[in-house]
Amino acid sequence: MSDHERCCGGTHERLETKARRGPETEAIPLAGPISTTIAAYAARVRHRVGEDAVDRRARELHARASYDCWNGLSDKDQELWRHMARLDLTA
Numbered sequence: 500m501s502d503h504e505r506c507c508g509g510t511h512e513r514l515e516t517k518a519r520r521g522p523e524t525e526a527i528p529l530a531g532p533i534s535t536t537i538a539a540y541a542a543r544v545r546h547r548v549g550e551d552a553v554d555r556r557a558r559e560l561h562a563r564a565s566y567d568c569w570n571g572l573s574d575k576d577q578e579l580w581r582h583m584a585r586l587d588l589t590a
Contacts, residue, residue: 526578537582548588556584 527534557580558569569577 526574537578540582541585544585544589548585552588553581553584556588557581560584560587 527537529535529538557577560583561567561569561572561580572580
């Protein structure tokens with residue numbers, strides 16, 4: 500369990516604990532058409548939108564729509580929010 504005093508004041512138990520992933524590893528394994536589409540779109544727009552901007556926008560979208568803490572989300576959930584942010588930033 501880790502303490503998130505600065506984000507929500509609660510404690511969270513991460514479902515998946517893993518080191519920060521690099522750009523070559525996906526949080527969502529390529530197992531079907533949806534995950535393949537997410538990974539392909541991320542690769543296609545990587546040169547137009549920086550990962551920092553995507554991460555900031557994903558956190559903003561998540562904060563507007565949920566009371567859950569960003570740090571308490573699984574890597575898959577965070578990647579889905581990043582995908583929505585990419586769509587928002589490139590539309």
